Amino acid sequence: MSSDTLHRFTFAQAPVRGLLVQLETTWQDVLSRHHYPPAVRDLLGQLLVGAALLGSNLKAAGQVIVELRGAGPLRLLVADNRTGSTVRALARWEEPLHDTDWHALLGDGRLVITLDARGDGRRYQGIVELAAGGLAATLEGYFASSDQLPGCIVLAADQTRAAGLLLQRLPGSAGPDDAAQWDHVAALAGTTRPQELLHLEPTRLLGRLFGDQDLHLLASQSMRFGCSCSVPRVEATLLALGRAEIESLLAERGGIDVDCEFCNQHYHYDRAAVERLLDDMGSGPLH
Numbered sequence: 505m506s507s508d509t510l511h512r513f514t515f516a517q518a519p520v521r522g523l524l525v526q527l528e529t530t531w532q533d534v535l536s537r538h539h540y541p542p543a544v545r546d547l548l549g550q551l552l553v554g555a556a557l558l559g560s561n562l563k564a565a566g567q568v569i570v571e572l573r574g575a576g577p578l579r580l581l582v583a584d585n586r587t588g589s590t591v592r593a594l595a596r597w598e599e600p601l602h603d604t605d606w607h608a609l610l611g612d613g614r615l616v617i618t619l620d621a622r623g624d625g626r627r628y629q630g631i632v633e634l635a636a637g638g639l640a641a642t643l644e645g646y647f648a649s650s651d652q653l654p655g656c657i658v659l660a661a662d663q664t665r666a667a668g669l670l671l672q673r674l675p676g677s678a679g680p681d682d683a684a685q686w687d688h689v690a691a692l693a694g695t696t697r698p699q700e701l702l703h704l705e706p707t708r709l710l711g712r713l714f715g716d717q718d719l720h721l722l723a724s725q726s727m728r729f730g731c732s733c734s735v736p737r738v739e740a741t742l743l744a745l746g747r748a749e750i751e752s753l754l755a756e757r758g759g760i761d762v763d764c765e766f767c768n769q770h771y772h773y774d775r776a777a778v779e780r781l782l783d784d785m786g787s788g789p790l791h
Contacts, residue, residue, distance in 0.1 A: 507665070510560060510589075510725045511706050516718035518685035519677030524706055525556045525727065526667040527591075533729035534593050535663075537768050542663075543604040544578060544595050549661025550639050552583045552593040553668035556727055557657070558617065558643075559585030565623025569616075572639070576611030577601055590730035592766045606638050615642050617650075647672065656690040660698035667701045669693060689717065731767035738762050738771045739781055750778060 507528040514521050531549055540548060551570055559568040564587055572581040577600070583593035603609065619628045630650050635641035640657040647655035656671040671693050673686045692713050700709055710719060742750065742760065753760050754775055762771040773781070 508727050509706075510556060510727055512560070512722040512724065513710065514720045514722065515685075515689060515714070516720060518689050518717065519674040519682050520686060520689050521672050521674060522719075523557050523560055523670040524668075524710065525553055526665060526702070526706065527553065527556065527727060528665050530591060530727050530729045531661070531666045532664075537766070538594065540595060541597075541601055543601055543609065544581075544597055545663065546661045547572075547578075547606075547609070547639065548581050548583070548593055548595045549666030550659040550668070551581050552591055553659055553661070553666045554639065554643055554657075555583035555585040555591055555593070557668050557670045558619075559588050559591075560725070561621070562586075562588035563622045566619075566621045567623065568620075569618040571616040571618075572610060572613060572634075573616060574610035574613040576607075576609050576613070578609040578613075586730070586732060589725055589727055591727060592729060592731050594765050607634065607636075610634060615639075615646060617646060654686065654690070656693045658693060658696045658701060660701045662698075662702060665702045669696055669701060689714065692717075731764060731769065733764040733767060733769055735771070742773065742778070742781065747782075750782075754778065 507526045508530050510523060510525040512521070512523055531552065534548070534552060535545065551572060555568060555570045558570060559566070562568065562585065566588065567584060567586045569582065569584040572578075574580065578595070578597045580596045581593070583591060585591045601609070613634050615632050615634060617630045620626065630646055632642060632646045632649060635645050640659045643657050644655050647653060651672075653675065654673050658669040660667050671690060673682075677686070696713060700712070704712070741762070750760070759775065760773040760778065763769070
């Protein structure tokens with residue numbers, strides 16, 4: 505099994521499904537776009553993995569957006585997963601960052617998850633308060649409130665890799681034996697150490713954690729960094745500004761520049777390019 509892969513598995517004796525994802529090249533692609541202080545970097549890596557786990561069942565055009573909206577020096581972290589296999593992430597913060605404590609960084613923040621499972625525009629949004637235990641505990645709270653099913657999540661990130669483990673109890677498993685089995689495998693998952701989650705080969709990690717269980721490994725899925733910015737999207741955004749705003753920008757700057765914060769792609773439009781864009785859209789000439 506390779507890195508940058510999401511692995512699915514089930515338990516023969518327990519009504520539980522599991523996901524394990526380890527990101528290396530994908531995570532390095534995110535880090536290569538911006539420099540992040542370690543406290544921001546590690547939390548962003550965990551959020552990226554969270555998006556990978558939450559988007560594991562997306563359809564071809566689906567998308568999940570996971571945001572940490574902070575009221576402290578860490579203002580925003582956002583990661584999204586499109587099609588279940590393409591992820592990206594970024595963070596915004598204010599200096600100085602004196603504390604690395606979860607609540608000190610984010611203050612009275614919120615976790616916001618926006619899900620468009622099929623890509624048909626029908627979006628579900630869930631908002632949960634930050635848990636004292638960090639991002640993993642907050643995501644567990646999201647599962648409990650949205651799916652009404654318990655989940656167990658372990659997340660880790662450093663300067664080289666980001667990884668996560670998710671166990672979720674299956675629907676219809678409400679018997680006393682089911683509860684005992686869930687408690688047992690969740691307790692085993694809770695013994696996961698960050699360094700082994702990040703760097704131990706997946707089959708060895710699962711064997712170490714669940715050696716007393718009969719695991720069934722299912723189809724795996726490759727993950728990669730990817731950005732949804734494009735010339736058509738940028739041009740649609742420009743046209744949405746309206747003629748007056750476009751003319752004001754051109755008068756002030758002589759051109760319009762757009763930068764994608766996720767991937768650092770730069771788009772430049774001089775006056776002639778804007779004229780062509782408006783002409784193609786059936787608008788009259790600029791004044």
